[in-house]
Amino acid sequence: MASPAASLTPVFISNSALARMFTSVPQAILDNCILFFGSEREDLFGKAGPAYDEFIKEKMKQGDLHLLKPADWTPGRPCDFAEASRYFVDRGFSALPLEMEIFESKLDMDNLLKESQGEFSCSKDAALRKIERNFQEALSGT
Numbered sequence: 001m002a003s004p005a006a007s008l009t010p011v012f013i014s015n016s017a018l019a020r021m022f023t024s025v026p027q028a029i030l031d032n033c034i035l036f037f038g039s040e041r042e043d044l045f046g047k048a049g050p051a052y053d054e055f056i057k058e059k060m061k062q063g064d065l066h067l068l069k070p071a072d073w074t075p076g077r078p079c080d081f082a083e084a085s086r087y088f089v090d091r092g093f094s095a096l097p098l099e100m101e102i103f104e105s106k107l108d109m110d111n112l113l114k115e116s117q118g119e120f121s122c123s124k125d126a127a128l129r130k131i132e133r134n135f136q137e138a139l140s141g142t
Helices: 013-026 027-032 050-062 081-090 098-104 112-120 124-139
Strands: 036-037 065-068
Touching: 013 036, 013 050, 027 112, 036 081, 050 065, 098 124
Parallel strands: 036 065
Antiparallel strands: none
């Protein structure tokens, strides 16, 4: 029987962060991951060289890349979190939590990966502020 970790799907949520660590990510994780980025399409490429660009193109072909900003997005147009949530549900995940109260009650800083802890300065308050700011930016179309 496979271990629980063997059935987990890695999800990368930052194009820039993944590009920085791309060469150190094990191939098995790259092969099985999905990508969920807030990037605009024109900002996807040129971050970490030709191998990274090919990886992104392959994930696009496989349907394993979802951008929060749709192809016809323009500044000022809100992003659709419901569509993003459907993307995850279609891949076997639970729906995305879209209410801050859920993050306030369930965010456990000790349970985050080291990279995520660094992103949020290891403070729950800082993490909650960043999550709320990300929601506000997406909803305001920035």
